[in-house]
Amino acid sequence: MTRLFLPLIAAALVAGCATAPQATSTAPVAAYRDTIELAGRISVNYQHNGNPESLSGKFDWVQAGQRVDVTLSSPLGQTMAKISVTPDAATLTQTDKQPRTAKDIDSLTRETLGWQLPVAGLRDWMQGYATAQDGSRYTASPANPTVTTRDGWRLRYVSWQDGTENSAHPQPKRIDAERSATPTSDELAIRIVIDPPA
Template structure:
């Protein structure tokens, strides 16, 4: 009987150690940071934008392609039927927006250009970082996303939630879904929210 008690205690201790080891392993994975920042990125995914225009709630759902080099960014927004809604090109000196059947429009600031022409803001300069899991936090520090540290308010007033990852168990996680909400004085602005799902590298 005594031996059985000792054996049971030993198995219990081993189980506890195994549980600790599993927890530690899981914790290590969840604390793993995203891959180092890359200047060149080629992605494709889905996007949902909810906003208000002239007092009315509007939404846009579709796909996007994202091609980024060190200096330039090219974005195509595509409707669910496959029609290109807008093509955006950003360089260090200008931003150009092209829509089917309309003259291209160019401005130094893409945020204001998209707001004026489309009715919503696509923060391309921020997305260059956000799509890779990086941001500049409201206090000016560099934010690096992990599954355990997945929310930040940026210096320019956007709240980022890294909702899911390409592979939760990966040693180097990559963002899958990012929810982006406009923030003003600490409160969410109901008329501006973006949901991004990264599906794959664009071919």
């Protein structure tokens, strides 16, 4: 995917339009759900063999209990990779290639795509939750939009779904996630923009 995907993708993902300032809600997001279906856009900036790389495209996310299925597509909608994650294993399938399986999705995506897709974190992040550095449960709100997670990701909830910022349970729209380089992984920045609910 690292070489097949890159020529087909745009260089950057454009954020939504600015809106007039409004009162900022302090209300937390809705209760966590084990079963969700989300779609949107993803933009990734990462290092590959010491060189900066970037990609953008679309994603579909289907979560049912402990299973997560993710489809990554080019900006034009061509399926580039399918990822299935269960508590026992992770499988990644690319176009015209044999499926690859590993114990965890982090190592599988890093080896196959050249960057790590943090599926375990995204299960929480896309619903406005995370595990903070001190191990406590973080709940996002427009008034409390940033956190550093226990595994070193810096999250920022940049915007909220139209009409929900001042509602009782605002829903995330754009999430920026960044992680500094470590001895076992390179610097990585991921931007997620979630489509409005159907």
